[in-house]
Amino acid sequence: MYDGAMAELIEQLGRLPGIGPKSAQRIAFHILDADPDDVARLVDAVREAKARITFCSVCGRATETDPCRICGDPRRDQTIICVVEESRDVIAIERTREFRGVYHVLGGAISPIDGIGPNDLRIAELMRRLADNTVGEVIIATDPNLEGEATATYLSRMLADLGVTVSRLASGLPVGGDLEFADEVTLGRAFAGRRSVT
């Protein structure tokens, strides 16, 4: 239906995550109508990011410097490592301003359906960071879903005999939500994890 260059653009846009054929078509027409300078900025941003962003050799997160800003920050507590699945999880936790330790990015979660096993994750790198016994606590902050739980369980077994404190982020009711709308698993977790307030 579309001519060559347009068909190719829609095809390539449609390969991006969360972009279906309709969105790809909409974005393609937007690009055609857009100011050439704006399009050049988009193209440059993609190329620059791809060229300049690498992965931190310590924690494994996406960064422009190696080590990344967090691993290289002397004010961060290097004795507490928070283990997350993806670089974007680091950003989410940094936004809370609750955590002053450092991170370790696994690069995913154990998922037999997707063929991702422990050896596909940066677990060996985590064990190496723990080898000199300077780390006192590992906080497992994988996603609260099936894959994340499986990964947390696997990690906690791996870390059990290292003499390091291993903790897991609390599950429970999201703040600002309505109890009546909570799903039963979350509500069950909230009960199981209830804390004394007296």
Place this chain on the structure above:
Amino acid sequence: MYDGAMAELIEQLGRLPGIGPKSAQRIAFHILDADPDDVARLVDAVREAKARITFCSVCGRATETDPCRICGDPRRDQTIICVVEESRDVIAIERTREFRGVYHVLGGAISPIDGIGPNDLRIAELMRRLADNTVGEVIIATDPNLEGEATATYLSRMLADLGVTVSRLASGLPVGGDLEFADEVTLGRAFAGRRSVT
């Protein structure tokens, strides 16, 4: 929160239509993880489309050739012009294989709220196409919403004294839908436009 190149990439992606901050972040991380060849293909597709696609000097739709494939096709009936708002509407109508005439793309619809008046649309170009009296029918196929209706009304007035047949696409129940889920305006239109079947 993000470093320079990543922040810039998320910013530029977030300017695309239908891409919010979360989607922009997701796509940005996808681009970081993607094969460099795939990213190069995306960048090339954007640049190629921007460089090669122009607008047909006859109908105004996005095209790589001028006149476009449809305007330049001798098998198309040049005496029937279907007026649409955008190039993408041409594609939608072509998919039906119901129409063998040619098109005229207005480049939008009359919308006082967005500051778009008749002079911002390719209406003068349409009048020029009708000047030599070779066109017998104009089908107005603007969107069935407030702006599209206003544009259709304006156009039908402009075309009233030209001795050309002016028609409007039928409004009614969408095929394959449930009557009970139709909104009242659509259902009202379906009644008003009911046809005798005996």
